[in-house]
Amino acid sequence: MPKEILKKIDFFKYLSDEEIQLISNACKIITLYKDNVLFYEGDVAKSFYILLQGNLKLYKTGPLGNQIIMHTFNKPTIFAEMATFQESTFPATAISTSSMSKIAVLKKEMFISLLQNNAHLSFHLMGSLIKKMKTLEQTIHRNLVFDATQKVCSLLKESPYILVEKKHSDIANILNMAPATLSRSLRKLKDQGYLNKDNMISDDSFYEMLK
Template sequence: MLDILKKVLLFENLSDDTLKSIQKDCVIVSLKKDNIVFYEGDESRYLYLVLEGKIKLYKTLANDNELVLKYFKEDEMIAEVAVFDGFDYPATAEANSDVKLLKIDCHNLKELFLNNPDILMQINTSLIKKIKNLESVLSRYLILDAKSRVVEYILENSDEFFTLKQHEIASFLNISPETLSRMIKPFKADGIIDMKNKKINTKRLALYKS
């Protein structure tokens, strides 16, 4: 467990004694695909570090559709901002595959964390990244049309584009898998997207950006 904690960006500058104290409030949990890690509105008591698999974070809209905010992958931490700011989980986290998570109970650790400037700095950095991600999601969902969403997503996530399944990307973009397939078909035919060699001609693709 100590070796795992040392790899967590949030804790990388902490002493072994401090990590041993944190370790007492940690447990490794395994979840099957589609299991819920936490629901939107639940009390934010736990931090989660993805050890294996992938987590989908989403909000449920008034029409019961999902607005996907982010996919968390290995070595990414979930919910640190909610935990340290003391508000309920703002979205639902669901296992997008079979996953293994490090679950950290922060009830007894919050004072320790908040008195450590290194951890506070990492939290601020994480908050800035999450705000930028939310701005991107809102812009994509509220402003851009389907084609522009697809182009912008590929330009910003060219590596991830080849690792995610098509229905996952479609869900993230709030379009149907059929629409996504139709949108990228001309790019494949024109050699802009090379699925075989996993390459994208970003300069040419950027010409299609609105």
């Protein structure tokens, strides 16, 4: 595994070259293709994962069998660290959403050993968990409290360029709504002058819609 990728991930940036090499040597690289599942909700967490290439989404299955997207990953990052550290089950299913995703798999024992011997790594684990808990809180609030247009506004507040970077069908999946519903909400925001022709926020009063 290229050590340069690990060094670009905040979680690993304080590790020495020797520790980076140790992780690189201990990891197994796997390849997933579109719609391949990495793990299912309820599986026992036995490994820590590093997304090296491609895109993944984490989703829970709703009571009607629908997907409730909890998070998406589209750049090198770590994930499943909470479940692995707690030795619990995965709270969501992870699936590849790109034509090809490459993932490094680090066994739980090696991961925990690194935490026990590196204070910087333990500190960044706490930061990573806090950030993801905040994201989860925002996702739950968005799905339970907001109407369709407010959901779009909330996502744009978190990711102002998402309408430029992602397909509308992908955004609709993230928001757990039908593409037609997303289109109606975007048209409403444009008609009210909140979005410009490039789908960028053009009026700061836009954020008042979240109150």
